[in-house]
Amino acid sequence: xxxxxxxxxxxxxxxxxxxxxxxxxxxxxxxxxxxxxxxxxxxxxxxxxxxxxxxxxxxxxxxxxxxxxxxxxxxxxxxxxxxxxxxxxxxxxxxxxxxxxxxxxxxxxxxxxxxxxxxxxxxxxxxxxxxxxxxxxxxxxxxxxxxxxxxxxxxxxxxxxxxxxxxxxxxxxxxxxxxxxxx
Amino acid sequence: xxxxxxxxxxxxxxxxxxxxxxxxxxxxxxxxxxxxxxxxxxxxxxxxxxxxxxxxxxxxxxxxxxxxxxxxxxxxxxxxxxxxxxxxxxxxxxxxxxxxxxxxxxxxxxxxxxxxxxxxxxxxxxxxxxxxxxxxxxxxxxxxxxxxxxxxxxxxxxxxxxxxxxxxxxxxxxxxxxxxx
Numbered sequence: 001x002x003x004x005x006x007x008x009x010x011x012x013x014x015x016x017x018x019x020x021x022x023x024x025x026x027x028x029x030x031x032x033x034x035x036x037x038x039x040x041x042x043x044x045x046x047x048x049x050x051x052x053x054x055x056x057x058x059x060x061x062x063x064x065x066x067x068x069x070x071x072x073x074x075x076x077x078x079x080x081x082x083x084x085x086x087x088x089x090x091x092x093x094x095x096x097x098x099x100x101x102x103x104x105x106x107x108x109x110x111x112x113x114x115x116x117x118x119x120x121x122x123x124x125x126x127x128x129x130x131x132x133x134x135x136x137x138x139x140x141x142x143x144x145x146x147x148x149x150x151x152x153x154x155x156x157x158x159x160x161x162x163x164x165x166x167x168x169x170x171x172x173x174x175x176x177x178x179x180x181x182x183x
Numbered sequence: 184x185x186x187x188x189x190x191x192x193x194x195x196x197x198x199x200x201x202x203x204x205x206x207x208x209x210x211x212x213x214x215x216x217x218x219x220x221x222x223x224x225x226x227x228x229x230x231x232x233x234x235x236x237x238x239x240x241x242x243x244x245x246x247x248x249x250x251x252x253x254x255x256x257x258x259x260x261x262x263x264x265x266x267x268x269x270x271x272x273x274x275x276x277x278x279x280x281x282x283x284x285x286x287x288x289x290x291x292x293x294x295x296x297x298x299x300x301x302x303x304x305x306x307x308x309x310x311x312x313x314x315x316x317x318x319x320x321x322x323x324x325x326x327x328x329x330x331x332x333x334x335x336x337x338x339x340x341x342x343x344x345x346x347x348x349x350x351x352x353x354x355x356x357x358x359x360x361x362x363x364x
Binding site: 014015017018019022024049050052053054056057058059061062063064068069070072073074075076077078 | 201204205208209212213216217220221226230233234237238240241301302303305306309323324325329330331345348349352355356359
């Protein structure tokens with residue numbers, strides 16, 4: 001085994017040491033690690049130190065007295081029933097919550113309808129629509145006025161003048177055409 | 184045998200029998216109190232956290248999934264209660280912590296044998312560990328849980344738990360080596 005492989009095995013051991021202690025490794029890796037600590041002094045020391053820390057560090061702590069413990073149990077069981085939030089009680093509570101939600105939503109809906117009906121304030125959406133329609137209406141009206149004025153001007157004397165002009169032009173054309181006649 | 188007894192007691196607790204609840208918790212009383220005491224550092228907080236744990240266990244016994252180990256479920260609740268206490272403790276500077284030197288097991292280290300001295304040294308170092316490292320360590324030592332179970336109790340990935348333990352043991356080793364020089 002070269003130096004690199006040995007270093008690799010040591011880091012693998014260090015990484016898995018707690019799973020090794022718990023025997024929570026594959027058989028293959030466990031045997032590999034077992035073999036490694038039998039050969040590697042550093043890892044063997046690490047293993048024995050870790051085991052010593054894990055199993056040798058349990059200190060004597062003050063125990064809770066029987067009276068205190070019984071009182072705690074009594075407090076816990078007196079304060080509530082087991083599964084207070086589960087079973088029938090929980091179902092009933094869920095139902096209650098649902099009905100309260102339903103009632104609240106209904107009240108809210110009726111209140112909003114009533115307020116909108118009684119309110120004197122104009123609907124901003126409606127107001128904008130009306131302004132837009134007014135603007136469009138004015139624009140169309142102006143256009144119609146322009147067309148009407150044009151038609152009126154055509155119906156007046158200007159129209160006759162224009163017609164006379166056209167008539168003269170046609171006569172002139174006819175005369176010019178006669179000049180080039182072969183007859 | 185113990186498993187059958189435990190299941191029987193759980194069944195009775197679910198039917199609302201407070202005596203069975205007492206017997207059930209008695210099976211883990213020492214482990215549970217030891218874990219809370221060492222994690223929270225004083226008897227007052229340990230007792231309050233234990234009371235809170237018992238209330239939650241009694242209330243939630245019907246929710247307990249029997250496929251899960253009862254001890255893991257119990258310690259998960261205890262872990263959450265302890266975390267709540269530690270959060271409160273952070274903001275409560277008035278609470279005086281008991282001096283580790285005055286705790287039982289710390290008494291007169293000069294007269295203790297070498298093993299006892301080591302225990303004291305480790306216990307003192309454990310007191311100085313960051314909460315998560317301390318928790319993993321104590322769940323292992325006081326709760327006798329495997330690292331897989333600790334990961335389940337803490338709701339953390341196994342690798343995180345192993346990493347916390349690694350750091351904790353490294354610190355303890357360093358301290359032990361330094362002290363023995």
